[in-house]
Amino acid sequence: MTATAPTAPASSSAVPTEPATRAPGQRLSTANAGPRPSVVGFGTATPANSYTQREMLELFGIEDPRIRSVFLNSAIERRYLTLPPELADGTRKTETQGELLAKHKEQGVRTGREALETALKRAGLALSDVGYLCCVTTTGLLTPGFSAHLVKEAGLPVSTGRLDVVGMGCNAGLNAMAAVASWSAANPGQAAVMVCAEVCSAAYVFDGTMRTSVVNSLFGDGAAAVVMVTDPAGTARAAHGAHATETAEADEAAPVGTVLKAASRIIPEAVDAMRYDWDDDQGKFSFFLDRDVPYVVGANAEEVVDRLLGGTGLERADIDHWLVHSGGKKVIDSVKVNLGLSTYALRHTTGVLRDYGNLSSGSFLFSYERLMEEGRVRRGDYGVLMTMGPGSTIETALVQW
Template sequence: MTRGATGTAGPGTVSVPRLPGAADGGRLSTVNAGPRPAVAGFGTATPPNSYTQREMLDLFRIEDPRIRSVFLNSAIERRYLTLPPELADGTRKTETQGELLAKHKEQGVRTAAEALETALKRAGLALADIGYLCCVTTTGLLTPGFSALLIRELGLPVAAGRLDVVGMGCNAGLNALNAVASWSAANPGQAAVMVCAEVCSAAYVFDGTMRTAVVNSLFGDGAAAVVLVTDPGGKAPEEDEDSAPRATLLKFASRIIPEAVAAMRYDWDDTHGKFSFFLDRDVPYVVGAHAEEVVGRLLAGTGLRRADIGHWLVHSGGKKVIDSVKVNLGLSPHAVRHTTGVLRDYGNLSSGSFLFSYERLMEEGRVRRGDYGVLMTMGPGSTIETALVQW
């Protein structure tokens, strides 16, 4: 539990003190609420090259009408990818697992570094200010991981605390943010950074089947970073009236669905000699059916209702996933406009998708101090992760 909190923080919560009136329907308040981690900066980055869905079909000479339909009806217009080298006959090289891993390392470090530096710049901080670094990825396995590689690449403090979260999937950004928020709350005044680096084009198998076509039509490459700082004075950070409000992290809630543990997985494919994604066709409905429950637990004890949430930042997991969550939570298309916009312009960016939506929300300039927001990610497990924030 964070210093200054006056109540008990249960599992999966960060600094949600019991305020007068909260137990009997009152609202959470930032006034005298105790120290909470706040988003001081954020940043995103992508590879230099992007492709429309139609361009991808043409580049890989895909003529099967069923597969073309999957690509063209995905609600995705463009994705940033690092494609295999082109061969003399115009086709694309079939990359080995080793070559894919090298791509994961090279592109992951490059985009992660760019996103991290942007986030620090927005926070008004320097590389030397980082006290804790958490790196998240699912698209490759490296030892040492991205945290060590970024410290070497950027010259980050060698005494910084580190954590690498590997293999948790698209939900991992909020799993990691929970850990980073806890470190931030325990170390007021120090900068804690989370970086999600996903090179999904380093995890593709091209074999012309519907199984791989669904995956190949969906994911894109990109990195996102967020900087958290907890005010050492035990209060919400003071902000200039003309500056954009900062989101404070109030609470986390999770829901794992063990019976759907095999519905989303990234495992070894003996046929191709490399790792391969698998997505069950019923994933959207499984996730949607449990969304209301986990959001209910997230808001429990806060005095807030779903109608009080002004901003919803849901993982851009795919058109059917977004639609299912939207229907089950009773959200309007406007409420998930950034989620659908990120899917349209980038595809599914795995663990960092919700931060791309966060960036769009903040650049939109409509957030007001006092607004509440819910962050939601979904992934293997099957798992739903949520966080409650207030600006």
Template sequence: MTTANSGPRPTIVGFGTATPVNSYSQREMLDLFAIEDPKVRSVFLNSAIERRYLVLPPELPDGTRATETQGGLLAKHKAHGIRIGAQALETALKRSGFALSDIGYLGCVSTTGLLTPGFSALLIKELGLPTSTSRLDVVGMGCNAGLNALNAVASWSMANPGRLAVMVCAEVCSAAYVFDGTMRTAVVNSLFGDGAAAVAMVTGPSQEESAEDSPLPAGTVLKFASRIIPDAVDAMRYDWDDEQGKFSFYLDRDVPYVVGAHAEGVVDRLLDGTGLRRGDIDHWLVHSGGKKVIDSVKVNLGLSPHAVRHTTGVLRDYGNLSSGSFLFSYERLMEEGRVRRGDYGVLMTMGPGSTIETALVQW
């Protein structure tokens, strides 16, 4: 096959995920917050989600949960984002055989809180990374942002062959919750979970031999393709809620159909010039955006339930993890042991803009 850029391409040499300690079933969430509205309960119980890892508000003496201020939510985003982000990064490095001191570039992604300085600077301090580490913070791009950042990290990797570049997606979605009893917030509160994911990338031979050889094939990133849908720019967004004194996330009910209708075009553009057809793709790792989103993409791309088994499995076990969801699926695929050298895979994320991002990978 051919790609737009010849020469060595960046390879994923390590990956890792992390979550908070506590997880909750959808029914447990309804009971914890004493939600009786049948419409809201139906949203939770028909979400195709069984459990989610969450950092819930502190429990009060009467058994109810404290009301978190916007400041408290931002503090939660920072504290737990650093914790799970660091854990995911350390796991990725362990799998790669590299050390923290080898990192030359750190790209961090988050949409669940605003920080200045961002997670890149905070993780450099927390983990004692080299102070010469080049860095990037991708903030506010939503669930598609993992592939936007991966594109930037891959570009740095190609420009600096042999050096280690890493990406960390740290999302504390429970820091973006508003509990006001409306269907708008119920949809968000029923869907998103907390989690972090990381990848380590190298282009060409490394400057130092890795500490251990990975038994898993490494995925080389060949190409990216993007599609933004300006007509749906307001379909996913943060609004400021004066009454609650918090940011409130909004999801339009037509998002699944908008995304699905444009999925075919962006995948065809991704494969254009490669000599590949959709039938040549061995593995599909689609963002776990929600049951209707997955179904819409599956129908429009002609994918079988088996092709998106990891996408649906991650949704079932974690909920929508925003920017890092596709990497949870990547981890499951690699641990499954079915990937063979020479296989092709498509990574796909969707989010505000509205946007679809894709990447072509070969193992």
């Protein structure tokens, strides 16, 4: 597969009330734009155990120099994983598809609940305040889905509206966030929550091939959550940080990310570039990544970002913060080159990749958390969120704090 220029008409979507056009060099004001969905809380969670890339190679006795090179040149230092149990001889158990699905459920519910509770705490809200819950995953299939399990395990109201987004891959966090934002806009004052729960180690196949080794070297386990509220008065402000809800001063100092617009791009000619296949020999699903994925994403990134900013009066130079999915070193480099971004602009994207690996749908929220905790965001700043995944798909959102 090779990267090609877009030939199909591009689609876009927008959260209600488009921002007004502004003259170049001026800040786009949303003060009189009416109520908009805002991210008032966020949280992340991981399994208890983490491993360096070298530790992974040693644990599984990988000697093939080609595979070792894939692990050690991935720009990843450590990942949080739920590995197969260790056997008496020191090797790792070969998990069945049923055992992998059980892992997916157990770890997904646990980390998803932890991320959810952290996000609500940061928002200064209680479980009883949640009116809508959207859960995202690609690492297993459950019926009922994570949303039902979280309502039960976390104690959310039984009246909570629910949606499960399954199988959309790494881009799905922004797909689901658009649905949550729409619900929030239609229900001002009520809390809507998105939880991305990915247990990528529940989708690993250990067969020694380069195909599975690329996947096994890249993905990590983790969950992320955001709480969105549309203030009827259009003045929503919530504090961020571990102790931000404790004082009015902290509340006043912390900016809130408001979603202004979204834009999407699917690349049909690359529909098979990222996919799950059934492996008859292993008796389980196996994920596939085409080696040309980074170039396909990069070739289409500029078009979708320009469309996202179209009609706003904003240019790429006006964007203060870029939160791009930590899809892998080559993917990040390709986006960086095609959008003309600096290393500093993608510091949180590369930092999350280094410390967690590719966390699939929740990766960009780990970067969002780091950005907010960094304390560099100022009111009026603009940000672009970007995720990429199967389809092949690029999702973007424009945010103002």
